[in-house]
Amino acid sequence: GAVVSQHPSRVICKSGTSVKIECRSLDFQATTMFWYRQFPKQSLMLMATSNEGSKATYEQGVEKDKFLINHASLTLSTLTVTSAHPEDSSFYICSALQGADNSPLHFGNGTRLTVT
């Protein structure tokens, strides 16, 4: 089955620093990747849609200058949380779309970000 690799799985950083999270589709090409965020005991909230070779589309309320998304190739998208604050502490999950129509989203294993 399709595999999506996300790295790192866990990161602790200091307030004000930046953190980069990578999402790779290992055995398929993903023209579209999605970035979600999940706070404890809440559902997944879509942050942005990342399309290879073009600018990401952000959901309402998500700051594009704070959450930088780059989709440089068909197998790699990155999310950089800039000037992180404690309220950015969350579980970030990427997903990749393999083809279209009947294909489900395949999720990475998530990144637990803690900002101290």
Add this chain to the structure above:
Amino acid sequence: GQNIDQPTEMTATEGAIVQINCTYQTSGFNGLFWYQQHAGEAPTFLSYNVLDGLEEKGRFSSFLSRSKGYSYLLLKELQMKDSASYLCAVRDWDDYKLSFGAGTTVTVRA
């Protein structure tokens, strides 16, 4: 956008059957997905419905009625490992985005 509702919690006994309902309202429907998520882990895909009817996959089945904006996930022969959150998600027609419900936490008791 989508408005997706599912119960918050359900409890059932090992070996029993549990049905998780999901209702949705959407401007452009392109499929309904069910995912299982254990605490601290990413969601894993369970089932997909785009046409009305029942899809069966082993112990898990999912049903869809597009006219009613309704789906359910049926879990049979419950096992302790089935204790998890179950997420109903609806895909948008235009851009394949998935919008998730808040999830139903299922607790299986011995």
